[in-house]
Amino acid sequence: MAMTATASHAHADPHHIGLVIEHPGPAPKRIVTAYGFWIFLLSDIVMFSCFFAAYAVLSGQTAGGPKGAEIFEQRNVAIETVCLLLSSFTCGMASIAADVRNRFWFYLSMTVTCVLGLIFLVLEFREFADLIARGYGPSRSAFLTAFFSLVGCHGLHVSAGVLWLLTMMAQVFAKGFRADILRRMTCFALFWHALDIVWVAVFSVVYLLGSAP
Numbered sequence: 001m002a003m004t005a006t007a008s009h010a011h012a013d014p015h016h017i018g019l020v021i022e023h024p025g026p027a028p029k030r031i032v033t034a035y036g037f038w039i040f041l042l043s044d045i046v047m048f049s050c051f052f053a054a055y056a057v058l059s060g061q062t063a064g065g066p067k068g069a070e071i072f073e074q075r076n077v078a079i080e081t082v083c084l085l086l087s088s089f090t091c092g093m094a095s096i097a098a099d100v101r102n103r104f105w106f107y108l109s110m111t112v113t114c115v116l117g118l119i120f121l122v123l124e125f126r127e128f129a130d131l132i133a134r135g136y137g138p139s140r141s142a143f144l145t146a147f148f149s150l151v152g153c154h155g156l157h158v159s160a161g162v163l164w165l166l167t168m169m170a171q172v173f174a175k176g177f178r179a180d181i182l183r184r185m186t187c188f189a190l191f192w193h194a195l196d197i198v199w200v201a202v203f204s205v206v207y208l209l210g211s212a213p
Contacts, residue, residue, distance in 0.1 A: 061142035068210025
């Protein structure tokens with residue numbers, strides 16, 4: 001009987017390592033959902049990369065119009081950047097509060113995140129409106145077309161993120177911290193942090209480099 005068991009073990013383990021591989025089963029839904037959402041974010045990053053590439057090619061094509069250094073207001077851009085980076089911190093606080101099922105800190109953190117996101121959007125809308133009023137709309141030059149496309153695409157993502165944030169607050173209020181809601185909160189946090197990373201790239205490539213004389 002012992003020889004049979006040994007032979008069977010040797011057949012199953014031809015290298016005689018003696019390791020037993022256990023299969024604990026499928027990963028938790030939260031991990032699977034987050035992994036799938038990362039794939040979506042990567043596709044979004046590819047799209048933004050195309051916008052960045054177009055901007056890099058067209059940034060010098062002003063057609064006699066203004067350059068970035070002539071139209072960018074660094075003070076407003078700095079405020080936008082601070083608001084969005086702070087919102088990333090408060091979004092992280094909201095995620096921690098959701099994990100520990102603390103409604104007060106969850107609502108407070110999400111509210112602050114929403115306010116900071118709205119301030120960012122208002123400042124960006126004012127920048128666009130001012131440029132268009134001065135005759136520097138997206139049709140003025142290839143440079144401005146690339147600028148409005150890249151920055152505007154990011155602004156649309158932030159707008160979608162604010163709507164998603166309000167939806168998450170409503171779901172927690174109505175249903176509490178259920179497992180499916182926590183999975184959506186994880187996806188929202190990944191989305192919001194990704195927008196902050198993209199904005200750092202926009203701030204560096206568009207506004208900092210574009211303001212150089």
